[in-house]
Amino acid sequence: MATKKKGGSKKEALAGRTSSGSRKTALMVEPAKGKLGVMVVGLGAVATTMIAGVEAVRRGLAKPIGSLTQMGTIRLGKRTDNQSPLIKDFVPLADLKDIVFTGWDIFEDNVYEAAAHAAVLDAETLKKLKPYLSKIKPMPAVFDRHYVKRLDGTHVKKGKNKLDLAEQLRADIRAFKKTVNRVVIIWCGSTEIFLKPTAVHKSIEAFEKGLEKNDPGIAPSQIYAYAAMKEGVPFANGAPNLTVDVPAMIELSKQNAAPICGKDFKTGQTFMKTVLAPAFKARMIGVKGWFSTNILGNRDGEVLDEPHSFKTKEESKLGSLEYIFQPELYPDLYSDIYHKIRIEYYPPRGDEKEAWDNIDIFGWLGYPMQLKVNFLCRDSILAAPIALDLVLFLDLAKRTPELRSIGIQEWLSFYLKSPQTAQGLYPEHDLFIQSMKLKNTLRHIMGADLITHLGLEYYD
Numbered sequence: 001m002a003t004k005k006k007g008g009s010k011k012e013a014l015a016g017r018t019s020s021g022s023r024k025t026a027l028m029v030e031p032a033k034g035k036l037g038v039m040v041v042g043l044g045a046v047a048t049t050m051i052a053g054v055e056a057v058r059r060g061l062a063k064p065i066g067s068l069t070q071m072g073t074i075r076l077g078k079r080t081d082n083q084s085p086l087i088k089d090f091v092p093l094a095d096l097k098d099i100v101f102t103g104w105d106i107f108e109d110n111v112y113e114a115a116a117h118a119a120v121l122d123a124e125t126l127k128k129l130k131p132y133l134s135k136i137k138p139m140p141a142v143f144d145r146h147y148v149k150r151l152d153g154t155h156v157k158k159g160k161n162k163l164d165l166a167e168q169l170r171a172d173i174r175a176f177k178k179t180v181n182r183v184v185i186i187w188c189g190s191t192e193i194f195l196k197p198t199a200v201h202k203s204i205e206a207f208e209k210g211l212e213k214n215d216p217g218i219a220p221s222q223i224y225a226y227a228a229m230k231e232g233v234p235f236a237n238g239a240p241n242l243t244v245d246v247p248a249m250i251e252l253s254k255q256n257a258a259p260i261c262g263k264d265f266k267t268g269q270t271f272m273k274t275v276l277a278p279a280f281k282a283r284m285i286g287v288k289g290w291f292s293t294n295i296l297g298n299r300d301g302e303v304l305d306e307p308h309s310f311k312t313k314e315e316s317k318l319g320s321l322e323y324i325f326q327p328e329l330y331p332d333l334y335s336d337i338y339h340k341i342r343i344e345y346y347p348p349r350g351d352e353k354e355a356w357d358n359i360d361i362f363g364w365l366g367y368p369m370q371l372k373v374n375f376l377c378r379d380s381i382l383a384a385p386i387a388l389d390l391v392l393f394l395d396l397a398k399r400t401p402e403l404r405s406i407g408i409q410e411w412l413s414f415y416l417k418s419p420q421t422a423q424g425l426y427p428e429h430d431l432f433i434q435s436m437k438l439k440n441t442l443r444h445i446m447g448a449d450l451i452t453h454l455g456l457e458y459y460d
């Protein structure tokens with residue numbers, strides 16, 4: 001375990017060199033020694049774009065654009081101190097060259113074949129990476145068509161009940177652990193049908209009984225999450241599935257020091273929503289309606305074309321506006337918003353999603369105005385760096401004594417459409433509050449002064 005000593009590493013020096021000097025001692029974040037094993041559930045478009053991207057960056061073929069951990073800086077001390085190191089030089093993150101990937105999928109395709117199928121990255125780039133990508137072959141998955149109706153795979157584990165399947169996943173995790181120093185698991189699998197928490201999710205004990213009895217309330221994503229946490233492994237959820245958003249999983253996360261965070265990568269339309277809505281609110285501009293529609297042609301779009309999976313996504317996408325606008329505080333501005341979201345499966349576009357937003361707003365004396373947003377994005381190009389950052393930050397949380405046993409890492413809300421919070425706490429959706437929270441958490445764990453943006457000291 002690393003403690004802060006005088007004359008220590010560059011990272012330690014950066015943490016200690018703040019201007020006011022009131023918090024000079026870092027809270028003992030363990031260094032990122034050795035290999036970080038990343039186990040990815042679902043080797044589809046997002047996962048293969050992340051894996052191929054990491055390898056492309058490692059080889060110097062491309063830059064990690066969109067990744068805060070790789071390109072972002074963090075200001076330390078006063079504006080006049082001129083200290084803004086890269087985040088990865090300030091906190092001890094795993095180096096990309098130390099990442100080892102493996103995963104599970106319901107199809108046998110290796111990562112090269114799966115990436116070619118997803119058709120996010122061009123053939124020329126993939127060809128350069130083929131020797132590396134084709135060596136990563138998925139392990140058989142835990143899957144049940146009941147939860148993802150549009151898919152049917154053959155590369156699937158068999159077991160006498162859900163507990164047996166969880167044991168098989170735990171054996172996979174333990175075997176992989178022997179080859180690396182630390183492990184993080186991330187769900188990049190499909191969106192499951194909409195599930196609500198039931199009695200089986202209330203406690204670890206009830207959940208384990210449910211696994212044994214094949215309780216239908218337990219979806220495959222929860223079997224992976226359970227296996228991860230039983231092995232003390234952090235777990236991120238890129239889909240809107242219920243997964244760890246239940247008391248049993250939160251309890252297990254704390255008990256086994258296996259950090260978790262919210263769900264559903266915040267990439268395209270919701271990313272824009274959580275930028276625009278705070279701007280309207282900051283200026284007290286009213287909103288009457290917000291209509292969002294998308295066309296999407298990849299496998300995710302195909303899965304979301306099924307109403308039960310769409311419902312899961314819709315719920316996740318709907319949450320942000322209500323929490324940002326706080327209609328209970330601003331009834332004149334936000335109590336009567338018509339918010340509608342559509343996702344249309346349109347194969348010709350593949351991963352190149354197009355999103356439209358029509359926003360009906362009103363200003364001074366109630367005069368109406370409109371704002372139109374047309375985002376021509378690439379779904380997995382936006383999601384891949386988020387997946388990478390979540391993995392690296394969850395690994396950091398696991399090495400940080402103050403964070404690893406608190407369960408939910410709310411400071412990672414920045415990346416997620418549905419942030420997870422302590423019970424009774426409303427989630428913060430505003431991207432800029434989330435960004436500040438993330439950076440202040442990093443300052444905090446490294447013993448640097450928090451930045452409040454008060455700034456009166458410049459006028460003393």
Ligand SMILES: NC(=O)c1ccc[n+]([C@@H]2O[C@H](COP(=O)([O-])OP(=O)(O)OC[C@H]3O[C@@H](n4cnc5c(N)ncnc54)[C@H](O)[C@@H]3O)[C@@H](O)[C@H]2O)c1
Binds near residue numbers: 189267382
């Ligand atoms: N791309 C984005 O911008 C974005 C944004 C937010 C959320 N997401 C979510 O991320 C997830 C992945 O998206 P994608 O575009 O890569 O989808 P995808 O369909 O290309 O990949 C999903 C993969 O998961 C596999 N899978 C499904 N169930 C599995 C299971 N039980 N075990 C193992 N593998 C399983 C599928 O076979 C497939 O290969 C989806 O849930 C999607 O909604 C994506």
